[in-house]
Amino acid sequence: MKPADVALNFGTPSGSPRTSSDFEELNYPHHHTATSNSPTGSLGWTAVPRREEELPLPHYMSEDTARRRVPRAPAVDGGETFVAQDEKHPMDYDVYDDGGKDVYAKMKAARGPVGSGRLRRPPAPPPTTVGELIQQNLEHIPPIIYTLLACWTRFHKIGKSGNVIWDEAHFGKFGSHYLKREFYFDVHPPLGKMLVGLAGLLSGYDGSFDFKSGEAYPEHVPYTAMRVIMATFGVAMVPLGWYTAVELGMSWRACHLVALMVLFDVAWLCISRFILLDSMLLFFTFTTVFCLSKFHNQQYHSFSFDWWMWLAMTGISIGCVTSVKWVGLFVTALVGLYTIEDLWDKFGDLKMPVRDQIRHWGARIGCLIVLPILVYMASFKLHFLILNHSGPGDAQMSSLFQANLVGNDFASNPLDVAFGSKVTLKNMGWGGGLLHSHVQTYPVGSNQQQVTCYHYKDENNDWYITPRWGEPEPDAEGPIRFLQDGDVIRLRHAATTRNLHSHPIPAPVTKLNHEVSCYGNLTIGDEHDYWVVEVVDDIKRGKKNNVDKIHSLTTRLRFRHQVLGCYLRAANAILPQWGFKQVEVSCEKENNPGDVHTYWNVESHWNDRLPRGNTKFYRSPFLRDFWHLNVAMMTSNNALIPDPDKEDILASKPLDWPFLRLGLRMCGWGDNQTKYYLLGTPVIWWAGTTSLVVSLLVLAVYLIRMQRRSLGEWDHFIYVGKIAFFGWFLHYFPFMIMGRVTYVHHYLPTLYFSVLMFAHLVDHFVLTSKRFSEKTKWIVFGALSFTIFACFWWFRGLAFGMDGPINEHWGLRWRRSWNIYND
Numbered sequence: 131m132k133p134a135d136v137a138l139n140f141g142t143p144s145g146s147p148r149t150s151s152d153f154e155e156l157n158y159p160h161h162h163t164a165t166s167n168s169p170t171g172s173l174g175w176t177a178v179p180r181r182e183e184e185l186p187l188p189h190y191m192s193e194d195t196a197r198r199r200v201p202r203a204p205a206v207d208g209g210e211t212f213v214a215q216d217e218k219h220p221m222d223y224d225v226y227d228d229g230g231k232d233v234y235a236k237m238k239a240a241r242g243p244v245g246s247g248r249l250r251r252p253p254a255p256p257p258t259t260v261g262e263l264i265q266q267n268l269e270h271i272p273p274i275i276y277t278l279l280a281c282w283t284r285f286h287k288i289g290k291s292g293n294v295i296w297d298e299a300h301f302g303k304f305g306s307h308y309l310k311r312e313f314y315f316d317v318h319p320p321l322g323k324m325l326v327g328l329a330g331l332l333s334g335y336d337g338s339f340d341f342k343s344g345e346a347y348p349e350h351v352p353y354t355a356m357r358v359i360m361a362t363f364g365v366a367m368v369p370l371g372w373y374t375a376v377e378l379g380m381s382w383r384a385c386h387l388v389a390l391m392v393l394f395d396v397a398w399l400c401i402s403r404f405i406l407l408d409s410m411l412l413f414f415t416f417t418t419v420f421c422l423s424k425f426h427n428q429q430y431h432s433f434s435f436d437w438w439m440w441l442a443m444t445g446i447s448i449g450c451v452t453s454v455k456w457v458g459l460f461v462t463a464l465v466g467l468y469t470i471e472d473l474w475d476k477f478g479d480l481k482m483p484v485r486d487q488i489r490h491w492g493a494r495i496g497c498l499i500v501l502p503i504l505v506y507m508a509s510f511k512l513h514f515l516i517l518n519h520s521g522p523g524d525a526q527m528s529s530l531f532q533a534n535l536v537g538n539d540f541a542s543n544p545l546d547v548a549f550g551s552k553v554t555l556k557n558m559g560w561g562g563g564l565l566h567s568h569v570q571t572y573p574v575g576s577n578q579q580q581v582t583c584y585h586y587k588d589e590n591n592d593w594y595i596t597p598r599w600g601e602p603e604p605d606a607e608g609p610i611r612f613l614q615d616g617d618v619i620r621l622r623h624a625a626t627t628r629n630l631h632s633h634p635i636p637a638p639v640t641k642l643n644h645e646v647s648c649y650g651n652l653t654i655g656d657e658h659d660y661w662v663v664e665v666v667d668d669i670k671r672g673k674k675n676n677v678d679k680i681h682s683l684t685t686r687l688r689f690r691h692q693v694l695g696c697y698l699r700a701a702n703a704i705l706p707q708w709g710f711k712q713v714e715v716s717c718e719k720e721n722n723p724g725d726v727h728t729y730w731n732v733e734s735h736w737n738d739r740l741p742r743g744n745t746k747f748y749r750s751p752f753l754r755d756f757w758h759l760n761v762a763m764m765t766s767n768n769a770l771i772p773d774p775d776k777e778d779i780l781a782s783k784p785l786d787w788p789f790l791r792l793g794l795r796m797c798g799w800g801d802n803q804t805k806y807y808l809l810g811t812p813v814i815w816w817a818g819t820t821s822l823v824v825s826l827l828v829l830a831v832y833l834i835r836m837q838r839r840s841l842g843e844w845d846h847f848i849y850v851g852k853i854a855f856f857g858w859f860l861h862y863f864p865f866m867i868m869g870r871v872t873y874v875h876h877y878l879p880t881l882y883f884s885v886l887m888f889a890h891l892v893d894h895f896v897l898t899s900k901r902f903s904e905k906t907k908w909i910v911f912g913a914l915s916f917t918i919f920a921c922f923w924w925f926r927g928l929a930f931g932m933d934g935p936i937n938e939h940w941g942l943r944w945r946r947s948w949n950i951y952n953d
């Protein structure tokens with residue numbers, strides 16, 4: 131088949147002679163018909179006859195430079211171009227109707243089913259002038275404008291309050307630890323706090339301020355510059371919202387609605403203006419949804435460069451959002467659900483080769499599982515590398531890890547443990563703490579002195595190793611008796627002189643185990659104070675048979691009660707408030723030699739009669755430290771439960787969030803203080819929540835219509851609806867079942883998906899509907915935009931700061947439950 135030639139007129143100047151260089155040569159097929167026996171199947175693809183047609187002028191071309199083009203239909207295998215002639219699914223060769231102006235115009239709904247995501251458009255021809263280049267990129271002007279407006283809203287009066295606001299007391303202090311390189315402990319992963327430290331470094335902060343809540347910032351702390359850097363993440367949320375709406379296939383008006391709601395929500399604005407983690411959490415949540423939508427739009431060309439890039443970027447974004455807060459696992463679950471559905475659809479494609487199936491599975495596993503885990507682990511590796519000095523969070527880590535911190539003296543403690551030594555005992559289970567006791571007693575059980583595991587250094591962690599009752603006490607002038615495997619000892623609490631004790635009374639939390647308490651004193655005790663030392667192994671010397679003496683830091687021990695035969699255990703069960711939310715210590719009846727929660731080691735060791743040791747050459751493996759810290763974070767996070775004996779005026783419940791029942795006072799509420807109140811723009815929150823309910827009703831109607839074979843724009847509606855609804859559900863429902871204390875800012879990532887749902891429904895039923903005229907669409911769009919802006923402007927003081935008596939700020943309490951005013 132010899133291809134024909136098509137000449138494109140590039141608009142040469144009038145009167146100039148034309149040459150062959152004025153034309154572009156294109157190949158186009160002759161008439162050809164694909165029958166049912168052809169590779170295209172039974173659709174009956176018919177070749178497009180060669181014809182020329184004047185297409186609408188692109189917005190960046192004048193009549194003089196317009197090109198005459200041959201319209202093209204979707205291509206099929208073999209490289210030839212055809213137009214489908216199937217009666218049920220007719221497809222117009224001119225599938226886009228942009229009027230020469232709108233780069234976000236939607237597909238002609240009447241001419242075939244609408245696909246999900248952003249519609250693929252042919253690439254624009256290379257620009258020949260600077261003017262054409264600018265015209266071709268006019269689509270980026272709105273997000274640029276919105277970004278500039280976001281800079282104003284996020285940076286305006288950002289340094290107005292010179293006091294430590296709300297959780298700046300925590301995260302500013304954590305940033306100081308990075309600058310001083312002191313190890314600390316927190317329930318959140320380290321990436322966001324490292325970025326806070328980086329903001330301090332870039333701002334010239336030296337890390338010397340303690341960030342006490344409500345305290346005024348001294349002159350040497352560049353808190354305004356640090357807030358500006360944190361607010362930059364809030365600025366980036368606005369263009370991300372725009373471009374995500376574009377990739378989801380929304381019309382240009384709907385894209386404006388999404389950008390306006392992200393720009394003018396007072397809660398997002400307020401939370402972005404302080405030294406907090408939430409702006410980074412929101413930013414990476416936005417990037418994850420954006421990258422996922424970009425990847426979805428590359429599905430037509432699997433394993434291309436763009437396909438791989440956006441799949442990998444989705445994985446990197448998942449790793450980053452999870453490395454800021456574990457709330458990022460919720461958007462990770464959204465990506466997981468999308469991936470499961472995608473792979474299931476591919477599994478049902480009988481035409482796809484097994485090799486391609488395997489490649490798809492491998493790509494998802496590599497980019498969406500392995501890559502995020504590597505990003506998450508890399509944040510902890512960097513965390514350990516930076517924080518190499520001893521600090522307030524040492525006790526959360528293993529003894530060997532602490533021994534290698536600069537300024538820690540564990541490595542120089544006496545190596546051989548002896549009777550009469552004062553020691554601290556570290557539980558070697560994941561997230562284990564130090565054996566601890568205090569004068570408070572159990573309100574249940576024996577009512578004797580409590581014994582717990584505590585994760586901070588304290589004199590109540592100190593114990594003396596003493597012999598049994600009736601045996602001579604260690605003689606300072608006599609021979610040293612070293613501790614060995616099989617020795618029977620008493621552990622005497624240094625602060626209260628009581629003995630570690632157990633008896634057949636159920637433990638307060640783990641009822642199947644025996645209670646462990648402290649009983650007696652220097653002269654009073656019984657046989658229930660006796661514990662048999664059992665060596666497990668030694669990190670340096672290996673198996674138990676090689677251990678002649680027990681060493682600090684490296685020897686792993688178990689303590690068996692001589693009378694009851696149970697084992698001393700601490701397994702991260704949390705005591706109630708009467709136990710200060712510390713870890714329960716019990717005596718386990720079953721002998722499970724592999725249970726690491728029954729393993730202990732001597733951490734600190736004091737004995738003036740023994741020489742100082744040197745164990746700096748012992749290293750703690752990264753993977754063990756990584757897992758140990760994560761378990762400790764999880765344990766501490768689970769302990770953040772509401773205290774029934776105290777009223778937390780800042781806390782709220784998940785049911786309070788969707789319709790904005792409660793806000794949050796972020797600082798002191800005195801007349802002379804600048805006051806900030808965390809409250810969303812009401813119309814945005816209420817409209818978003820309402821749209822979620824409406825979406826379920828619409829889905830039911832669409833399912834009925836689908837039975838009648840009236841699909842409409844089902845594909846696009848269900849795709850965006852699933853992203854928005856499941857994204858909202860996965861972020862909201864976990865808070866309904868978790869026991870920890872919650873606040874209104876926990877809803878902020880969830881809000882994004884209700885915003886997408888609202889814009890999607892308005893777009894679906896109004897802005898792209900054929901039922902309404904263009905004038906009506908403009909009126910609806912204008913009314914919504916004005917309402918969003920007006921509501922923001924009314925409540926802007928909540929984020930920009932309110933001075934003077936709060937009751938003088940009239941009209942802010944739209945719901946009686948809002949505690950803005952002093953009643």
